[in-house]
Amino acid sequence: MxxxxxxxxxxxxxxxxxxxxxxxxxxxxxxxxxxxxxxxxxxxxTENFNLMDGRLVICTIAVGVAMFALLWDYLYPFPQSRPILIFSVATYFIMMGILTLYTTYKEKGIFAVCIxxxxxxxxxxxxxxxxxxxxxxxxxxxxxxxxxxxxxxxxxxxxxxxxxxxxxxxxxxxxxxxxxxxxxxxxxxxxxxxx
Incomplete structure (x- = not known):
């Protein structure tokens, strides 16, 4: 009821x-x-944010790599920036895979960690x-x-x-x-x- x-x-x-x-x-x-x-x-x-901070670090690295690729491609247009773009795209997808593993196996739906x-x-x-x-x-x-x-x-x-x-x-x-x-x-x- x-x-x-x-x-x-x-x-x-x-x-x-x-x-x-x-x-x-x-x-x-x-x-x-x-x-x-x-x-x-x-x-x-007291709430502890270390679990959430781990996710933020992974996302920051992924966004930083994407921003670096964007800047590099702006400074050195496509034919010259090809190796850096390939490296950046591969690194970004690897970081997204790590983020998926982190949220699945480390966070496991945990929404609060308190001490x-x-x-x-x-x-x-x-x-x-x-x-x-x-x-x-x-x-x-x-x-x-x-x-x-x-x-x-x-x-x-x-x-x-x-x-x-x-x-x-x-x-x-x-x-x-x-x-x-x-x-x-x-x-x-x-x-x-x-x-």
């Missing part, structure tokens, strides 16, 4: 996120933002990733915690219909997202205490 508009009462207009509920990409991205907000605001974790700066688990790295099919209403959220000192990794996931978090009018219910993320977060912490 979808939450009602009244479930988001008492919030400022700035906090209410309204989306096109039929656009699965917009729903997934809005839910991802809501999960990231819970990790950074409620749990007060715990306080408490008993200081230095723990929390990763949140999600998936949602184009014509599917199931939002699958993966939460993972890594302890760099011990090398231990624990993860949990939740798979629920996006209707559990979005009202009929397309408003994200932040409190319902927060409850789900908190439940997953606490399950990872309780696993640690049991061991």
């Amino acid at each position: 979808a939450p009602k508009e009244n479930d988001v009462k008492g919030k400022d207009e700035k906090e209410i996120v309204k989306i096109n509920k039929w656009d699965s990409s917009a729903v997934k991205n809005s839910l991802d933002d809501a999960v990231k907000e819970v990790l950074t605001k409620k749990f007060n974790y 715990q700066k306080e408490g008993a688990r200081k230095g723990a790295v929390w990763e949140a990733s999600s998936s949602m099919g184009k014509y599917n209403d199931e939002y699958e959220l993966h939460l993972c915690v890594k302890q760099p000192k011990s090398g231990s990794v624990r993860e949990t996931k939740s798979k629920k219909s996006c209707a559990n978090f979005v009202t009929i009018n397309g408003v994200i219910c932040q409190d319902l997202v927060e409850n789900e993320v908190t439940r997953l977060h606490n399950s990872l912490l309780s696993e640690r205490k049991e061991k």
Whole structure:
């Protein structure tokens, strides 16, 4: 059963996120933002952008090579610039292949990497990733915690219909997202205490 508009009462207009509920990409991205907000605001974790920076470095190199080829071709028209253009085009496509491998195998849909700066688990790295099919209403959220000192990794996931978090009018219910993320977060912490 979808939450009602009244479930988001008492919030400022700035906090209410309204989306096109039929656009699965917009729903997934809005839910991802809501999960990231819970990790950074409620749990007060510091967001780490190294994963995103890796993608930016790869893209910067690819664009830099393309810009160099453009400049070289302007200074030395085509017959003279042929070897440089061949090298630049090949390098650009290699960099795009590396970018594809990076996003597929390194990022794996991770949209938030946060570091715990306080408490008993200081230095723990929390990763949140999600998936949602184009014509599917199931939002699958993966939460993972890594302890760099011990090398231990624990993860949990939740798979629920996006209707559990979005009202009929397309408003994200932040409190319902927060409850789900908190439940997953606490399950990872309780696993640690049991061991």
